[in-house]
Amino acid sequence: MTSLLLNLRHVPDDEADEVRALLAERRIEFYETPPSRWGVSAGAIWIADETAAPEAERVLADYQERRRAQAQAEYAAAQRDGTAPTWWTTLRDDPLRVLVVLLAAALALGLIALPVVLMWR
Known part of the structure; x- marks a missing residue:
């Protein structure tokens, strides 16, 4: 019988390649489903x-x-160097995306609150 080792959803290609190489190196038989x-x-x-x-x-x-x-070590090094992404750098680099996300969040909160507001009327 076979056993699932790794679901490839949201797995970067380099990680999947390294897992394949590790299994091949250890001579563990595996196969993939596309x-x-x-x-x-x-x-x-x-x-x-x-x-x-x-x-x-x-x-x-x-x-x-x-x-x-x-x-984690790479992220800590980026934080020490000041190159780690922050909310402000995201706002500076892509203000339109930040605006769209904030508007979508406001719309979602408004839709959630709508039944309560209508109930109080």
């Missing part, structure tokens, strides 16, 4: 032999821990 045409499924990496699944999950957990630590 994403569906209409976006219902994003594809996945499956372990072909269920007895190898615990080792594959351990390898994946170790890899994800290293990747998390690296991302």
Whole structure:
């Protein structure tokens, strides 16, 4: 029986490639299902032999821990350098997007509050 190792939804290509390389390096048999045409499924990496699944999950957990630590270190370095994105830099770099998001949030809050306002009338 097969075992799902990694759903590829929202997984960057470099991360998926590194997971494939790790599995191949450890000689863990796996296969992939492709994403569906209409976006219902994003594809996945499956372990072909269920007895190898615990080792594959351990390898994946170790890899994800290293990747998390690296991302946190890069973000901390960017914060120290002053290059980390902030709300103000986003506003400066893309004011139209910020305005649209704020208007959408205001519209959503207004629609949520509308029944209460109408009830009090």
